[in-house]
Amino acid sequence: MKLPGPQRIVCLTEETTEWLYLLGQEARIVGISGYTVRPRRAREEKPKVSAFLSAKIDKILALEPDCVLGFSDLQADIAAALIRAGVQVTVFNQRSVDGIFSVLYQVAAMVGCVEQGQQRIKAMQAQLDAIAQAATAQDAAGLRRPRVFFEEWDEPHISAIRWVSELLTLAGGQDVFAELALQPLGKDRIIADGAEIVRRVPDMVIGSWCGKKFRAEKVAARAGWADLPAVRNGQLFEIKSADILQPGPAALTDGVAQLHRLINQWRIQYG
Structure with missing residues (x-):
């Protein structure tokens, strides 16, 4: 049975790549940032299609993504080029800890992993609480x-x-x-x-x-x-x-x- 959500995802920054791997959804990723180092095996398994301020638009389009995930206003030009080419693009702009957690939840929901995402988010929040208490x-x-x-x-x-x-x-x-x-x-x-x-x-x-x-x-x-x-x-x-x-x-x-x-x-x- 086909899984819900996007099937062919390009991640223009590392954090969404790492999160999708943690959720066990790495098979959905068809392209990553060249700056990705987490997880290490992503560099060996996935085509590198972007830096941070630039991207290989033709290479991304050749991968036929149904979703591209980016981060920050600095990737606005990349996003615009892909949108004009008919690609669905979601660019997050999180700047705070709460904002990061919000994005993690949204990405988990996009790939049908709300429950697992919430469990991992709660574990991270518990770690932060323990550090704050110390x-x-x-x-x-x-x-x-x-x-x-x-x-x-x-x-x-x-x-x-x-x-x-x-x-x-x-x-x-x-x-x-x-x-x-x-x-x-x-x-x-x-x-x-x-x-x-x-x-x-x-x-x-x-x-x-x-x-x-x-x-x-x-x-x-x-x-x-x-x-x-x-x-x-x-x-x-x-x-x-x-x-x-x-x-x-x-x-x-x-x-x-x-x-x-x-x-x-x-x-x-x-x-």
Whole structure:
């Protein structure tokens, strides 16, 4: 019997690919983003048809998709080209933790996996609740929360997107640029004056440079940074962008777990 929902899906970003694999619906996927690393076997099994800002439209059309899934306003031009070619396109624009959960539910419903999707969502929510409770217990014990600068890009400096800021706070930290996290676009989270980062005196710097390797030694050598607590105490860390900057299962599991581990270690040692 034919399964409900789309049968030939192209995923222009990694999070929907990972989610469909977790739901056991990978057979529906006919094309993926070239940046996909989760799950690893998707790279071996599925044609790579897009980057993030560009896509091979002819190759996508040749796959005869009945649904293309994308993410963010940055993929609007790709979506428009496919829509003009008669393809059904759904572009999500989630920016918060709640938004991520909403998208996961919607995708599960599209492929007829509401019950399984809800079970997995509840498991992820339970993990977040446990991390939040652990952080609150440290608050009650009088341990200070570290001031954290999460750097999404280095030149220019771009601070954490909203879901990262929310997960950082949930894990027991303080986002030193929490006000910028409310801005949905990367260009609105640019910190033009690097001295402003110094003025906010971060205890930790966590970098995730959108697929480029984080260079702790380069960060430590920045002008005026030598006396920052984060640099002085060697609290410069990387979380891979695939684990934290994809608005899907990775950020809500591995990404937040890494944030919690790093912040928990700081609180025990310095809090």
